[in-house]
Amino acid sequence: xxxxxxxxxxxxxxxxxxxxxxxxxxxxxxxxxxxxxxxxxxxxxxxxxxxxxxxxxxxxxxxxxxxxxxxxxxxxxxxxxxxxxxxxxxxxxxxxxxxxxxxxxxxxxxxxxxxxxxxxxxxxxxxxxxxxxxxxxxxxxxxxxxxxxxxxxxxxxxxxxxxxxxxxxxxxxxxxxxxxxxxxxxxxxxxxxxxxxxxxxxxxxxxxxxxxxxxxxxxxxxxxxxxxxxxxxxxxxxxxxxxxxxxxxxxxxxxxxxxxxxxxxxxxxxxxxxxxxxxxxxxxxxxxxxxxxxxxxxxxxxxxxxxxxxxxxxxxxxxxxxxxxxxxxxxxxxxxxxxxxxxxxxxxxxxxxxxxxxxxxxxxxxxxxxxxxxxxxxxxxxxxxxxxxxxxxxxxxxxxxxxxxxxxxxxxxxxxxxxxxxxxxxxxxxxxxxxxxxxxxxxxxxxxxxxxxxxxxxxxxxxxxxxxxxxxxxxxx
Ligand code: URP
Ligand code: ZN
Ligand code: ZN
Numbered sequence: 001x002x003x004x005x006x007x008x009x010x011x012x013x014x015x016x017x018x019x020x021x022x023x024x025x026x027x028x029x030x031x032x033x034x035x036x037x038x039x040x041x042x043x044x045x046x047x048x049x050x051x052x053x054x055x056x057x058x059x060x061x062x063x064x065x066x067x068x069x070x071x072x073x074x075x076x077x078x079x080x081x082x083x084x085x086x087x088x089x090x091x092x093x094x095x096x097x098x099x100x101x102x103x104x105x106x107x108x109x110x111x112x113x114x115x116x117x118x119x120x121x122x123x124x125x126x127x128x129x130x131x132x133x134x135x136x137x138x139x140x141x142x143x144x145x146x147x148x149x150x151x152x153x154x155x156x157x158x159x160x161x162x163x164x165x166x167x168x169x170x171x172x173x174x175x176x177x178x179x180x181x182x183x184x185x186x187x188x189x190x191x192x193x194x195x196x197x198x199x200x201x202x203x204x205x206x207x208x209x210x211x212x213x214x215x216x217x218x219x220x221x222x223x224x225x226x227x228x229x230x231x232x233x234x235x236x237x238x239x240x241x242x243x244x245x246x247x248x249x250x251x252x253x254x255x256x257x258x259x260x261x262x263x264x265x266x267x268x269x270x271x272x273x274x275x276x277x278x279x280x281x282x283x284x285x286x287x288x289x290x291x292x293x294x295x296x297x298x299x300x301x302x303x304x305x306x307x308x309x310x311x312x313x314x315x316x317x318x319x320x321x322x323x324x325x326x327x328x329x330x331x332x333x334x335x336x337x338x339x340x341x342x343x344x345x346x347x348x349x350x351x352x353x354x355x356x357x358x359x360x361x362x363x364x365x366x367x368x369x370x371x372x373x374x375x376x377x378x379x380x381x382x383x384x385x386x387x388x389x390x391x392x393x394x395x396x397x398x399x400x401x402x403x404x405x406x407x408x409x410x411x412x413x414x415x416x417x418x419x420x421x422x423x424x425x426x427x428x429x430x431x432x433x434x435x436x437x438x439x440x441x442x443x444x445x446x447x448x449x450x451x452x453x454x455x456x457x458x459x460x461x462x463x464x465x466x467x468x469x470x471x472x473x474x475x476x477x
Contacts, residue, residue, distance in 0.1 A: 001026070001452045002041040005411065008051040010403050011379045013388035021051070023409035026451035031405060042454070044447060046413050052383055053403050054088025054410025054450065055364050058390040059124075059182075059239050059263060059314030062092050063112040067354045068328065072319040072430045079118040079468055081361035081428040083455045086445035087119065088410040089400055089471065090360070091390070093151050093182075094123040095160055102127070102137040106145050110470060117468030119450055120410070122394075124151040124182050130166035135173055142177050146472030148395040149180045149237070154221045155289060157188035164228075171234035178475035180261075180393060181229075182237040185221030185246065186213055186290055195351045204331040204349035206283035210273045210291035212350070218290045219245035226253035229260060235476070237261040237393060240316045242268045242290040243297040247304055261311040261393050264301045266363040267292055267435065269313070270370055275435075284326040285433055287353045288316065302376045311389045315363045318356020322433040329353030358431040362422060366436065368414070368443040395473035409452035418444045418459070428461070 003023040010017055010031075020035040021028060037043050062078040064071035073081070082090055092113070096105035106125055113121050125147045127138065141147050152170055153160040162170070174181045195212045198204075203211075222238055226249060229236045238250055241264050250260050267288065272295040275286040286292055304310040320326055327333055329352035367386055371377040377385075391401025398407050420441050424434040448456035455463030 002038070003409065003449065003452050003454070004035060004037040004041050004043045005051065005413065006043060006045045007047040009046070009049065010051050011383055012053065012402055013380055013384035016379065021403065021411065023449070023452040026409060028403065028405055028407050028409050031403070044413065049446060050379070050414040050416055051403065052086070052412040052414055053387050053401055053407070054412055054448070055086050055386045056089040056091070056390040056396070056400060057082060057087045057314050057317070057360060057363060058091045058312050058394060059265065060090050060092050060317040060360055061095070061356065062090070063109060064095060064318060065097070066095070066318070067352070069320065069325050069354055071356065072321055072325070072358070075113045075117040076465055077428060077430040078317070078360060079121070080461060080463065082119050083448050083450070083463055084428050084445070084461060085361040086364040086412040086414070086448055087360060088412070088448065088450050089396070090119060090121045091394060092121060092123050093126060095126040095151070096128055098129045098159070102134065103140060106141050106147065113468070114470065115466050118455060118463045118465055119468045120471050121468055122471040122473055123147060124149045126151045126160065127166070127170045128153070128160045128162060130162065130169045134169070138173060139177065142179055142475060146470070148473035148475050149182055150174055151182045153184045154224060155184050155186040155188050155191060157192055161188045167228055168232065171228050171232040175232050175234040178477065180235045180237050180476070182239050183225050184240065185218060185225050185238055187217050187220045187224065190217045190220065199349050199351065206281065206287050206329070206350050206353060207277040209287045209350045209353070210276055210293070213289060213291050215243040215245050215293065215297070218243055219249050222246045222249040226250060226258050226260065229253065229258045230256060235259040237263060239263050239314070240265045240268070240290060241310070243293050244300045247300070247309060251309060262304070262309065263312045263314050264310050265314050265316045266359050266366050267357050269298050269301055270366045271435065272298055281327070281330055284329060284353045285322050285435055286357065287326070287350065287355055288318065288357050289355045302371065305371070305385050306377050306381055311385065311393065313363065313367060313385045315359040316356065317358060317360035319358035319429055319431045320354040320356055321431055325354050357435045358429045359435060361427055361429050362436055365441050365444055369441045373442045395476065396471060409449055411449045412445050413447035414443060415446045416443045418442070418446070420444065
């Protein structure tokens with residue numbers, strides 16, 4: 001736990017410099033040239049490597065009851081996979097059902113991580129209902145449970161989705177409390193009507209998922225949220241933004257004074273909608289919402305990262321097995337389990353494929369390999385979008401998101417020249433497939449520390465299950 005990293009080529013969001021980093025009691029104690037190693041300190045020589053602040057994934061699902069099933073990882077596999085990929089902090093969506101009590105829900109989600117998470121973690125509190133008891137419950141969750149951000153769904157009608165009055169009430173309360181509201185923006189009615197129409201026309205395979213939730217439907221969701229944010233004055237954060245018109249709707253609102261951040265996720269940058277057209281139902285592996293779009297949208301998102309329009313890159317890690325869970329939406333084999341996600345009735349079709357991709361392990365290496373190595377983004381943009389901005393927006397900065405005196409010693413020693421291939425056969429996530437099978441990668445996390453403890457060494461797991469801590473966050477002033 002007492003660690004000296006020598007000759008570190010340190011890359012923060014704004015600065016790059018070479019120095020030694022001395023870590024003790026979980027934090028960075030000194031940064032400077034030629035630091036002496038006190039007795040008993042482990043010394044790691046980082047010559048030839050880059051050293052980044054621990055990466056933060058601002059959008060994951062580890063425990064997710066969804067579409068009649070449960071996401072595949074738990075905190076043992078999910079946090080290990082995160083760390084193997086260089087992610088040292090997870091922000092998970094706490095997603096209660098509409099009928100659940102919010103306080104019990106946050107306690108349940110916390111209990112799923114406590115004692116078994118290897119990396120640090122916190123939660124966005126899902127507001128899936130707003131009634132007379134909600135204000136008091138959310139105040140307690142913010143003040144006593146250490147939560148600084150809410151999550152609302154404009155999609156998933158009849159399940160997590162909320163009505164406009166509830167959206168207004170949530171945003172008004174968030175403004176009062178200094179809480180950021182993260183939002184899934186798709187117009188739920190347009191989605192369910194388009195789904196019904198396509199299925200009635202016999203269009204039942206995974207390739208119809210994208211046309212059922214077109215870019216206009218996402219843009220409408222973004223515009224809708226922006227209008228509510230403008231009127232209430234709340235700070236908002238749009239999760240998993242996938243396409244040009246969605247970004248444009250948010251940028252237009254920023255010009256009107258709306259405080260809005262934009263997240264995109266690794267699958268939108270590194271895959272395209274042709275994957276959902278793969279034969280033999282393979283396309284189901286790529287079904288997520290909003291859907292993975294045509295390549296021009298991915299290209300646009302890369303540019304938006306480079307010019308600072310998009311703030312963060314998360315994953316929306318939502319892992320489901322292909323053989324069993326994704327097959328729930330197979331037109332011949334599947335059976336509807338949860339009718340609230342099946343607006344088209346009981347016959348199986350793409351509307352019943354559990355939405356989501358496993359990617360918590362791959363985000364950072366994909367961004368480095370397909371962003372930095374190709375010259376689409378520079379190293380500072382990489383650090384800013386994969387770590388620093390999430391810390392700033394979600395009340396973790398400067399404890400997380402930067403290599404600085406007093407910050408947590410969450411460090412990633414990165415080998416920029418390593419070459420390898422992504423495969424489900426070697427990944428640490430619990431799913432039976434990888435959405436990036438066979439993808440060739442340059443660069444990997446060689447050493448990863450969480451509060452000074454080495455969890456990954458030489459690219460191999462050496463961590464301690466349960467080392468992770470819940471991060472208590474305070475509302476923005
Ligand atoms: O397809 C997705 N995104 N699944 C996870 C739930 C959500 O909407 O974030
Ligand atoms: Zn979502
Ligand atoms: Zn999500």
